[in-house]
Amino acid sequence: xxxxxxxxxxxxxxxxxxFLAQKxxxxxxxxxxxxxxxxxxxxxxxxxxLLDFSxxxxxxxxxxxxxxxxxxLTEGGLVKEIDVGRDYKFYLANRGQKTEQAQVICLxxxxxxxxxxxxxxxxxRSVAQKVGLEPVSQRLQVHARCIRLKEGGSCPNRESH
Amino acid sequence: xxxxxxxxxxxxxxxxxxFLAQKxxxxxxxxxxxxxxxxxxxxxxxxxxLLDFSxxxxxxxxxxxxxxxxxxLTEGGLVKEIDVGRDYKFYLANRGQKTEQAQVICLxxxxxxxxxxxxxxxxxRSVAQKVGLEPVSQRLQVHARCIRLKEGGSCPNRESH
DNA sequence: ACTAACTTGAGAATTAATCTCACTTTTCCC
DNA sequence: GGGAAAAGTGAGATTAATTCTCAAGTTAGT
Ligand SMILES: [Mn+2]
Ligand SMILES: [Mn+2]
Ligand SMILES: [Zn+2]
Ligand SMILES: [Zn+2]
Numbered sequence: 542x543x544x545x546x547x548x549x550x551x552x553x554x555x556x557x558x559x560f561l562a563q564k565x566x567x568x569x570x571x572x573x574x575x576x577x578x579x580x581x582x583x584x585x586x587x588x589x590x591l592l593d594f595s596x597x598x599x600x601x602x603x604x605x606x607x608x609x610x611x612x613x614l615t616e617g618g619l620v621k622e623i624d625v626g627r628d629y630k631f632y633l634a635n636r637g638q639k640t641e642q643a644q645v646i647c648l649x650x651x652x653x654x655x656x657x658x659x660x661x662x663x664x665x666r667s668v669a670q671k672v673g674l675e676p677v678s679q680r681l682q683v684h685a686r687c688i689r690l691k692e693g694g695s696c697p698n699r700e701s702h
Numbered sequence: 703x704x705x706x707x708x709x710x711x712x713x714x715x716x717x718x719x720x721f722l723a724q725k726x727x728x729x730x731x732x733x734x735x736x737x738x739x740x741x742x743x744x745x746x747x748x749x750x751x752l753l754d755f756s757x758x759x760x761x762x763x764x765x766x767x768x769x770x771x772x773x774x775l776t777e778g779g780l781v782k783e784i785d786v787g788r789d790y791k792f793y794l795a796n797r798g799q800k801t802e803q804a805q806v807i808c809l810x811x812x813x814x815x816x817x818x819x820x821x822x823x824x825x826x827r828s829v830a831q832k833v834g835l836e837p838v839s840q841r842l843q844v845h846a847r848c849i850r851l852k853e854g855g856s857c858p859n860r861e862s863h
Numbered sequence: 864a865c866t867a868a869c870t871t872g873a874g875a876a877t878t879a880a881t882c883t884c885a886c887t888t889t890t891c892c893c
Numbered sequence: 894g895g896g897a898a899a900a901g902t903g904a905g906a907t908t909a910a911t912t913c914t915c916a917a918g919t920t921a922g923t
């Protein structure tokens with residue numbers, strides 16, 4: 542449906558080179574492949590997913606380099622790291638969404654939705670204030686079920702949401 | 703400061719026996735030790751912590767049994783499981799607090815505070831509704847810093863909070 | 864081109880959590 | 894009280910995401 546325009550991807554790729562240069566990091570084929578793989582994805586992906594995607598671009602990418610590159614991307618704000626309490630993490634290309642987003646995890650289809658949560662920062666601040674602390678970041682996760690599927694049957698993972 | 707009264711502990715222990723019986727589970731020394739260890743703790747603890755605490759009560763408790771018992775306690779609502787994104791979980795004796803609690807994690811002293819977060823359920827509902835989902839549970843985590851300690855120096859982990 | 868510093872791949876290591884299975888313990892019936 | 898079946902347990906092996914090690918390959922200035 543809404544795939545990424547090649548021009549956007551190219552532009553992002555330029556940004557990435559600048560990003561690396563600016564941090565004194567070298568531009569390598571592997572890092573570029575990983576970066577491109579990240580921004581090919583519309584949805585959440587795991588490190589292992591990313592290894593596969595990256596290898597479709599550059600066969601030589603290794604698991605170690607994926608795991609080494611992800612922190613660079615997340616700390617640089619290019620990728621969002623999401624931990625919903627499983628024993629592996631999810632990642633998401635950061636295309637400049639709002640910071641006030643919650644994760645709604647459907648218990649029926651396991652899908653994760655990034656949903657705007659207005660005033661979340663303000664709300665978190667009001668909570669943290671109670672112990673004399675100042676928020677640096679906050680996250681809200683909601684585990685939920687389809688309103689429709691009250692009884693048996695799986696969640697319509699497709700267009701339903 | 704506010705330690706648990708022996709009578710309360712004994713009462714809880716009775717509740718535990720009923721709890722097990724009612725689920726068709728057997729009352730063993732190990733389970734009892736683990737339960738007592740849990741309710742000796744005021745604060746958050748890890749599975750490994752709990753192993754130590756339990757062994758102080760019954761030397762024979764094994765790691766396997768701690769890990770087997772924790773799900774029984776959490777599913778039974780006696781213990782609250784808390785995942786703040788580290789690679790191990792925390793647990794907390796459930797003494798019947800509000801369900802609307804957020805975790806505020808101090809980045810200076812690593813301490814986790816369970817803080818009341820009024821209207822959190824309502825708020826989560828308003829977010830989940832946007833994708834046609836109905837909340838089953840929700841969690842808000844706030845990473846924060848001491849308002850005072852803007853520059854160097856460690857967080858006064860003691861009475862400060 | 865030269866080279867120092869950086870980066871990488873393969874596979875070993877780490878570690879929270881789970882699993883296996885021979886051996887106990889608990890329950891429950893007599 | 895025994896006795897047996899079912900449930901539970903400990904020790905140690907296993908799993909699996911992630912991190913580490915280090916020899917070999919690359920990058921980016923000179
Ligand atoms: Mn986790
Ligand atoms: Mn793990
Ligand atoms: Zn769904
Ligand atoms: Zn603190």
